[in-house]
Amino acid sequence: MIDTSNVLNKRYMNKQFFNIISLVFFTYSGFVFSQQLSKNNVDGDSxxxxxxxxxxxxxxxxxxxxxxxxxxxxxxxxxxxxxxxxxxxxxxxxxxxxxxxxxxxxxxxxxxxxxxxxxxxxxxxxxxxxxxxxxxxxxxxxxxxxxxxxxxxxxxxxxxxxxxxxxxxxxxxxxxxxxxxxxxxxxxxxxxxxxxxxxxxxxxxxxxxxxxxxxxxxxxxxxxxxxxxxxxxxxxxxxxxxxxxxxxxxxxxxxxxxxxxxxxxxxxxxxxxxxxxxxxxxxxxxxxxxxxxxxxxxxxxxxxxxxxxxxxxxxxxxxxxxxxxxxxxxxxxxxxxKGVTSWGLEYLILPSDIAADNSYPSYFTEEDKxxxxxxxxxxxxxxxxxxxxxxxxxxDKSAYRKWKIEQEKFISFIAKIPYKPDNPKSFVVKADSLEFFNQKD
The missing domain is CATH 3.60.21.10 (Metallo-dependent phosphatases)
Incomplete structure (x- = not known):
């Protein structure tokens, strides 16, 4: 099975977000949050x-x-x-x-x-x-x-x-x-x-x-x-x-x-x-x-x-x-x-959107660009x-989006308030018409 320990095992978190409360609860909540979410899932209320x-x-x-x-x-x-x-x-x-x-x-x-x-x-x-x-x-x-x-x-x-x-x-x-x-x-x-x-x-x-x-x-x-x-x-x-x-x-x-x-x-x-x-x-x-x-x-x-x-x-x-x-x-x-970097000869998978910003790595040749x-x-x-x-x-957008969601999940656990993820620049499908709506930032 895929690891089901949810957000605290794999997902990206920005450590600067956590305050004194999170330091107190971190070890405890790392287990309990996962278990509580699982329990809520079973109860059908989340x-x-x-x-x-x-x-x-x-x-x-x-x-x-x-x-x-x-x-x-x-x-x-x-x-x-x-x-x-x-x-x-x-x-x-x-x-x-x-x-x-x-x-x-x-x-x-x-x-x-x-x-x-x-x-x-x-x-x-x-x-x-x-x-x-x-x-x-x-x-x-x-x-x-x-x-x-x-x-x-x-x-x-x-x-x-x-x-x-x-x-x-x-x-x-x-x-x-x-x-x-x-x-x-x-x-x-x-x-x-x-x-x-x-x-x-x-x-x-x-x-x-x-x-x-x-x-x-x-x-x-x-x-x-x-x-x-x-x-x-x-x-x-x-x-x-x-x-x-x-x-x-x-x-x-x-x-x-x-x-x-x-x-x-x-x-x-x-x-x-x-x-x-x-x-x-x-x-x-x-x-x-x-x-x-x-x-x-x-x-x-x-x-x-x-x-x-x-x-x-x-x-x-x-x-x-x-x-x-x-x-x-x-x-x-x-x-x-495929070429030479400071690491030597190598293959490297890169997001090609850096080309749109003209923010190429220093090791790129003109042909690479x-x-x-x-x-x-x-x-x-x-x-x-x-x-x-x-x-x-x-x-960068993906990292921000996930970080934002994790913040809200942690807050909802501590404060026991309803969780509604804020997903910047994402879209939701309305199936009957295939219309997409921007969610509010």
Missing amino acids: SVTVTFSVVGDVMCHSTQFNYALREDSTYDFKPVYRKIKKYFDNSDVVIGNLETVVAGKDIEYSGYPVFNTPEDFLKGLKYAGFDILVTGNNHSYDHQKKGILNTIDFIRENGMKNTGTYKSQEERDSVQLFEQSGLKFALLSYTYGVNLYRIPEKNKFLVNRINPELIKHDIEKAKSKGADLVIIYFHFGKEYARTENRYQRNIVDKTIGFGADIILGAHPHTLQPVEFYKTVDANIDTGFVAFSLGNFISNQRWRYSDGGTVLNFSVTKDFKTNTIKLDAVRYLPIWIF ELMLQCYNDTKELMESRTKYIVLDSI
């Missing part, structure tokens, strides 16, 4: 907002692990995420598509076309803040059954969960639910296929394939187990295409009809549009599909693949009415830097191409 950050393809080409190699023959991938980590710190659940295999060091490390990535790569993802890794994709079976089983084990040993590949038929059929702050959600992953090898019939459980009947069955089972939210993560589409194809559209339409709340996609290594839709027999009135989230980290240096986005969305569960509401849907444009600005403009144009109901985000 609500909770859970924020998700999701990214696309998390890859490790050979150049990446060569850059991460240290003198002691270990690998350090943590610096790659040092600039983006702050954004993830303000989220409750962080999800990404692990498009590689961690089969173990007894198999030679390699990049494309048959991946085997050092285990230290997962340590970097844990450091960055990832909670769940989607492991069902076309590279899942690069090292056959051993590769899948070892990848799952290494993910779990590093304190994360996975979905899309499984160790047994029983595990696959169980349809695992995750829980955060009293919100139960399913994250179901399916791929169009795998490369290189054919999976024997007796081992079909290893990887979820896109199959409408299976998807429908899994969604129904997730709901029967009490899922408040059903998120689907597909690995599909044409590589390097910037719009969805007919196959993607067909699968998405069917999945909406099965009752999915939110649908995400990866595989093209480029961003594809976001659309909102009226749900069918789902728990939220308004859902959305992101056909492809692009690359999060890779060595694909060409236009449209040298960056992507972090898609950030929040849902609020009202325990009194047992209803779920989709709140703000935001996106943070990112660009993957041009490429980042190009990536930022491409991302902004595509993400807003089909809807105005998605909000451009930044790391």
